[in-house]
Amino acid sequence: MKVGIGCDNNAFDLKEVVKNYIEECGHEVEDYGCYSQDAIDYPDVALKVSKGVSNGVVERGILLCGTGIGMCIAANKFPGIRAALAHDVYSAERAQLSNDAQILTIGSQIIGSEVAKKVVSSYLNSNWSGGSQRKVDKIVEIENEYFTEVSKELSSKSCS
Template sequence: MKIGIGSDHNAFELKETIKHFLADTEHEVVDYGCYSEDAVDYPDVAFEVSEAISEGKVERGILICGTGIGVCIAANKYPGIRAALAHDVYSAERAQLSNNAQILTLGSQIIGPEAAKKVVDAYLSVAWAEGSKRKVDKIVEKEQEFVSQNFRSAVAGSNCSVN
């Protein structure tokens, strides 16, 4: 599986640990930054990984910041993306099995490297078998409704017509 990984500067060290861990597996890893401990805004990296998933460049993503919350919120703003914060094996598995989350988020100040490896492995070891499909479909439908409304509003404001 092709995995996109990214972090802010607070999580650079854990990102590198997870990247090397994944390189020792059958997964191909694409690093979207950051590339040092120099300050980086986590939304920028979260949007890059989200875009890569949306465009089919990678199959899943792993995002890491200090708590995992910021990258999770940012990734979930990207249309079509479902990101899930998990710091335990069960939640990581359920993120994929129940919710078809394309992105797992972690907090470098919350979880240690060895536990993070177990969580990442659990997330990547399962595939969505359309568990909770009805619920996920409701989320996707609502998102499409909002995206469509915003598009119509933008077009209406630009004096263009929509057929």
């Protein structure tokens, strides 16, 4: 599996640990940054990973920031993306099994590297089998309706 990974400067060290772990498990990694502990805004990285997932460059994504919350919010703004925050093995598994989450977010100030590896392993080793398809379909319907409405509103305002 090809996995996209990205972080802000708060999670750089943990991203490197997770990236190496994913590669050790036999997966290919596309690193979307950041590449040092220099300050970077997490929405910029979340956008890159979300685009990679949406465009099929990577099959799944992992985003890390201080709490994982900001990355989760930012990734979920991208049309078609379902990102889930997880800091334990069960939540990571359910992100995939119940919600078909393409992106997992993790907080580097919440969990340590050994737990992060277990969380990532649980996520990557779980596969969507349509378990809650009806609910996921409803999420997609809501997204389609409201993204379309907002898009139409913005278009009509720019033409005035």
